[in-house]
Amino acid sequence: MYTKKPQVHVNQGEQLKLTIKRLGINGEGIGYYEHKLVFVPGALPTEKVVVNVIEDLHNFIRAELVEILRKSDDRIQPVDDYANDVGGFELENLAYDKQLTFKRDVIKDSLEKYKPAGYRKYKLRATIGMEHPVHYRNKATFQVRSDGEKVIAGLYKHRSHTVVDLKTSALQYPLTMKVMRAVVAIIDELGIPVYDEEKNAGIIKTVVVRAATATDQVQVTFITQSKKLLKKRQLLERIAAELPEVVSIMQNVNPGKTSLIWGPETIHLAGKEKITEVLNGLSFDLSARAFLQVNPEMTEVLYQEAFKALDLTGKEKLVDAYAGVGTIGLSVADKVREVRGMDTIKAAVDDANANAIKNGIMNAIYEVGEAESLLPLWIEDGWRPTALIVDPPRTGLADSLIKTILDITPKKFVYISCNPSTLARDLVKLTRKYNVEYIQSVDLMPQTSRCECVVKFKKK
Numbered sequence: 001m002y003t004k005k006p007q008v009h010v011n012q013g014e015q016l017k018l019t020i021k022r023l024g025i026n027g028e029g030i031g032y033y034e035h036k037l038v039f040v041p042g043a044l045p046t047e048k049v050v051v052n053v054i055e056d057l058h059n060f061i062r063a064e065l066v067e068i069l070r071k072s073d074d075r076i077q078p079v080d081d082y083a084n085d086v087g088g089f090e091l092e093n094l095a096y097d098k099q100l101t102f103k104r105d106v107i108k109d110s111l112e113k114y115k116p117a118g119y120r121k122y123k124l125r126a127t128i129g130m131e132h133p134v135h136y137r138n139k140a141t142f143q144v145r146s147d148g149e150k151v152i153a154g155l156y157k158h159r160s161h162t163v164v165d166l167k168t169s170a171l172q173y174p175l176t177m178k179v180m181r182a183v184v185a186i187i188d189e190l191g192i193p194v195y196d197e198e199k200n201a202g203i204i205k206t207v208v209v210r211a212a213t214a215t216d217q218v219q220v221t222f223i224t225q226s227k228k229l230l231k232k233r234q235l236l237e238r239i240a241a242e243l244p245e246v247v248s249i250m251q252n253v254n255p256g257k258t259s260l261i262w263g264p265e266t267i268h269l270a271g272k273e274k275i276t277e278v279l280n281g282l283s284f285d286l287s288a289r290a291f292l293q294v295n296p297e298m299t300e301v302l303y304q305e306a307f308k309a310l311d312l313t314g315k316e317k318l319v320d321a322y323a324g325v326g327t328i329g330l331s332v333a334d335k336v337r338e339v340r341g342m343d344t345i346k347a348a349v350d351d352a353n354a355n356a357i358k359n360g361i362m363n364a365i366y367e368v369g370e371a372e373s374l375l376p377l378w379i380e381d382g383w384r385p386t387a388l389i390v391d392p393p394r395t396g397l398a399d400s401l402i403k404t405i406l407d408i409t410p411k412k413f414v415y416i417s418c419n420p421s422t423l424a425r426d427l428v429k430l431t432r433k434y435n436v437e438y439i440q441s442v443d444l445m446p447q448t449s450r451c452e453c454v455v456k457f458k459k460k
């Protein structure tokens with residue numbers, strides 16, 4: 001009788017020697033110890049490494065890199081010296097051309113996992129990369145804490161709530177870092193209490209700095225424990241005097257201990273309520289809560305790929321689902337008969353409608369609500385789309401939306417995905433009525449393990 005070999009158990013703190021075989025979906029090195037998977041962030045395929053066991057879980061071991069005994073030829077020196085400490089810099093050790101290959105492979109591996117009939121027939125194109133894959137991130141969302149002596153601001157250390165003080169970042173658009181560091185210094189100098197997670201006390205929890213790269217306008221949002229913002233007047237005066245690029249200052253109130261960054265209430269503190277970004281030659285006003293892709297240069301590339309895939313004729317009734325501030329639908333409004341879009345964030349939808357007017361677009365309208373609820377309502381009312389573009393968050397499409405899409409099967413259909421796993425899941429159902437003509441991967445977030453792609457469907 002076959003008995004399963006008991007898996008080896010290792011203790012926390014034990015050191016192991018292993019060879020890294022591949023990269024996991026989150027960019028971590030994966031090796032084996034006695035046939036058990038070992039995840040090692042920062043280690044690269046082919047490397048022989050010594051690791052320190054952090055945790056032995058049932059099916060795998062989590063470990064940290066201690067020493068590289070044999071280096072990969074693809075290893076490069078990361079620009080940020082904290083790249084291996086915090087999330088979001090997973091691939092900074094890896095040569096950029098290999099990062100692009102990795103992203104294509106992640107999509108391929110995710111799709112292959114499902115293997116339903118028909119849907120393995122797709123063409124997966126090479127990832128389009130960024131010419132200078134640094135300093136692209138237009139938004140910095142930094143946790144603000146005290147280290148006992150001074151105010152620090154940055155990202156959480158891996159699997160902890162210890163904030164790493166980020167003074168520089170090769171990912172961030174330089175203006176965002178300049179403003180962030182200056183604002184944090186002002187908070188420190190004014191002695192405004194910052195959040196203490198253990199005691200659930202203090203005022204400022206997070207500072208969000210978003211820059212519009214075409215106009216260099218900056219918006220600063222203080223996310224606070226309560227409505228009360230101590231020394232508000234001095235804070236606003238100092239920012240106005242020292243940071244002329246900051247044209248909008250907002251406050252968002254997020255009380256209590258929560259893993260969510262944003263709270264329900266957003267208050268206008270000074271300057272304008274929005275900043276203005278330019279994409280595809282159109283001008284977009286952005287509220288603090290509205291989503292915008294973090295890499296404007298590559299967003300244009302992504303959108304162009306999506307528009308190519310849509311192949312519009314001027315006659316379409318287009319749905320821009322998961323629309324944000326309307327950047328996709330408004331960019332092609334002159335190439336279709338009509339655009340309807342939706343998003344769940346009211347501020348984003350208000351921005352989208354205002355952006356249509358601002359750009360002289362008369363054939364586009366956006367509504368607040370879930371794609372899965374609104375699209376069936378529009379159809380019930382007799383408005384049937386002939387082209388559809390979906391750009392959902394990482395959770396992918398709701399089952400009921402997929403059902404609606406399959407019911408109406410618009411001839412032109414494009415899916416922009418930022419999560420290969422949910423894309424693969426959704427394709428299982430969508431390919432009942434569509435073939436996947438091709439998948440074009442685009443690198444929106446260099447140096448990170450995040451993947452983005454455009455899927456072009458063809459009705460069966």
Ligand SMILES: C[S@@+](CC[C@H](N)C(=O)[O-])C[C@H]1O[C@@H](n2cnc3c(N)ncnc32)[C@H](O)[C@@H]1O
Nearest residue numbers: 291292293322323324343344370371391392393
């Ligand atoms: C990946 S973003 C895309 C935004 C926009 N298309 C762009 O390129 O900037 C996803 C958007 O979907 C919105 N959203 C999340 N769940 C939704 C749902 N069920 N229905 C409609 N929109 C939703 C979010 O508020 C967010 O703006």
